[in-house]
Amino acid sequence: MPVESAFQPKIAAFCCNWCSYAGADLAGSSRLSYPADVKIIRVPCSCRVNPLFILRAFQRGADGVIICGCHPGDCHYTSGNYFARRRAALLFSMLDYLGVESGRTRVEWVSAAEGQKFAATMNDFAKTVASLGKCRRIGDLRCRTSES
């Protein structure tokens, strides 16, 4: 009997060192489960996320990208997440414009005390991305491979 395996989306999660990464830690030590396909990339601050990182993640096979940082007003570096918020708003809108569905990109503010929220966010995001299926579009903007 063939084994029907559900599609597991690959998700790149950029987490800021001071809040969201600690939030992910708390989710782990609280024994909360979230999809193993969420690959966490630790960054010093959400504004360290160069837009090219996101494009690169999509090109290298990510199906969804999420940026997590301290809540607005709580940034360890005072204002980093405000800049990140503006950049992400523009870039994600542009990706949508190019045909990468807006469900594949997300910004969420998770503090170090919100392990619960971290797990819930990742579960919800993984579900949304899974429903959209594989994303090969960004890596294929110049017709190098056929869309699978």
Place this chain on the structure above:
Amino acid sequence: MQNVRELMIKKAGEMLSSGEVYGVLAWERGDFACDQTPALFTSPESLSRLAYDEFTAPMLSKYLINEAKKPNEGKKVMVFLKPCDTYNFGHLLSEHKVERDRVYAVGVACSGIFSREKTLLEKCLACKGMEFHHCDEVIGGEGKITWDKLDRFAGVEMIESMTPSERFEFWRGELSRCIRCNACRNVCPVCSCVKCVFDNPGSGVMSKSNADEFEENMFHIIRAFHVAGRCTDCGECSRVCPRNIPLHLLNRKFIKDVNALFGPYQAGASLDDASPLTSYSVNDPEPGYKDKAKGGERVA
């Protein structure tokens, strides 16, 4: 236009003979029909070659970056700016790429620029207006828009109304034509970093080519993002593209988003405004939500 050209020659002649400026950035006849090309005039006698007509499309502000840096005994350089070019000039001033007191800026009247096929350029159809900014003087006065103006964002809205798959197919079709000639980058007054991410120094004749597949795929997105919030919407990128890729549709998407999310902004209009991506407000909208403050839904 003929009248404006004579006034330009007169003014340039006066400035050169008096020694106030060492050179005049203007246009001369190019090699092809209906082709005016940028030129630097340094003597009053050479000014008879100066050309200005309805085919004079190139912008001159980018040439100021180098010209205004040359020592030339501290003399100024004179430049002719069309109304839309004055925004570019303002942008270069606000980023300190050009020193204001090394330039004598003269606005010249414009009545729309035509392509070689004798049709009004796309950028002129969606003209931003005929006002002059940051100029020392204006020749010919403010022009009038005598044609039916197109909505700048009509093209963007058309693409936004498509489904994601249609949008992707559209952009793949357009961007696949790119031959990476770098014309869009080289003509863009905003794209004037001393060191560009797309240059690969040390690779000889290959220094301007794609470093890898990532760069090949992403060139236009990266370039559009680098000029986001700084693009004055002069439309030169689309005009010079030899493959007719509508690059202005990428830039205008960013302009439309900036206006909608962070408030109306025109790059280059004022020297004091901070560009949208180098500033922020605590009340900025949350990415991915429609009016989150008002309890709006996630867009996805």
